[in-house]
Amino acid sequence: MAQLQVRQRGEVLRVVVLSRQLSIGRTPDNGLPLRDPSVAIRHAEITAESGALLLTDLTGGEAVTFVNGHRLAPNQPHRLEQGDEIQIGPFTLSFLADVTAAVTPTPSSGRVDVQGELRARPARSPLPTFPAEQPPRDGAALYTEFLPPFFQESEFLGRYLKIFEALWEPMQRRQDSIELHFDPRVAPPQVLGWMAGWLGIPLDPHWPEGRQRAWLREAITLYRWRGTRYGLTRALETVYGLTPVLREDTAQPHTLTLQLLDSPDGEDTASREAITQFIFMHAPAHVRVTVEFVEPSPPTSPTSDAAPPRDDSATGRRA
Incomplete structure (x- = not known):
């Protein structure tokens, strides 16, 4: 019978018996809830396959999971071995295989919870917002690169096209990254209230x-x-x-x-x-x-x- 021993700052919080599948995350609907802001909502998952237990990081790189001090790659199953130490936020999970008797803490009988x-x-600190300010472009306008070589030599035409470049390039950058305007982490501050x-x-x-x-x-x-x-x-x-x-x-x-x-x-x-x-x-x-x-x-x-x-x-x- 395999188990996970959950510790925080050296204190054993609980012992979980592993079955075929166990989800680990911050919210209470996980099989093993770890209530800390550094833990993702769906942080990791332990599944049974071919007689082995596999640990998979589900954060996609937003949070980290360590096994014996080595960072676990996102969405890459890792086979758990006896004595493996899993680090998720401030919690340490010890993998214990072939445990015959489970020692579980007895709940207190007090009336106050x-x-x-x-x-x-x-x-x-907030992340840099998007789109980032572009430095002014020196020399001819960017649009002159799409003209035949004869017209690229015209200084007047280069200065004239800079007018349209100043108008359209910010809008083009915004359209190329429109999905980032709906991400609260990097959206422009003016968008947050809306x-x-x-x-x-x-x-x-x-x-x-x-x-x-x-x-x-x-x-x-x-x-x-x-x-x-x-x-x-x-x-x-x-x-x-x-x-x-x-x-x-x-x-x-x-x-x-x-x-x-x-x-x-x-x-x-x-x-x-x-x-x-x-x-x-x-x-x-x-x-x-x-x-x-x-x-x-x-x-x-x-x-x-x-x-x-x-x-x-x-x-x-x-x-």
């Missing part, structure tokens, strides 16, 4: 450009998870770079408590009111939501005592 880990990520209106999603102009592009890229996928804990967590990670801790108490049904870091690193900080309003928009309508902001704990030293964190909360209920 806690999910997540407090983190803050700065916004990524694209958001076309998709019917809110786009706050006060968000940094990197966050706006990430939100446009993730929003359609997150429509499938709207009203779930994963959808709310991923929306906060995408827009504000904050990973919350979600707490549900079975003694108080239809309640949800979110704990967030108050002062994330980076320049894309947002007000508590903006973050709270965003949470109320994406939380389930029948759930009472409480938002708590916690200041990051300062580094402790042996000679000084750390000050206790300050908790401020906002409570709301969606109608």
Whole structure:
């Protein structure tokens, strides 16, 4: 019986028994969900073929998968051997073949369900937009190359054709790469607001450009998870770079408590009111939501005592 041992920072999170097929990705509908922004929605897949287990990277090069420190080529099956170490984002997956007894962690019997880990990520720098500005062309116009040699020697004709070149060449470059104008990663900044209106999603102009592009890229996928804990967590990670801790108490049904870091690193900080309003928009309508902001704990030293964190909360209920 083959197994995958999932570890993060040296801690064993879970042990998965491998069968004929196992999908690995960020969303909960995968057989092995790895909830981290660096993991793709459909990151990899393990399939059984001719008595062997094959690992295939499905990211197409957008994310990376390592096996024993070597990068796995996209869409190229790799045969897993005993003891292989698979690295996907911050997770390490150890392949264990011929395991007779599976050791699985026993779930706690507490009444409070806690999910997540407090983190803050700065916004990524946006990619260069397309089309890139072309430097001015010196000398004769480009269009003179399509004329007979006798007309190419005319200085006046070269300057005259430059007028049409200045008008038509930018449009030609745009048409040659029109599909890139619909890619949130590289589309011109002027297109982002129009694209958001076309998709019917809110786009706050006060968000940094990197966050706006990430939100446009993730929003359609997150429509499938709207009203779930994963959808709310991923929306906060995408827009504000904050990973919350979600707490549900079975003694108080239809309640949800979110704990967030108050002062994330980076320049894309947002007000508590903006973050709270965003949470109320994406939380389930029948759930009472409480938002708590916690200041990051300062580094402790042996000679000084750390000050206790300050908790401020906002409570709301969606109608």
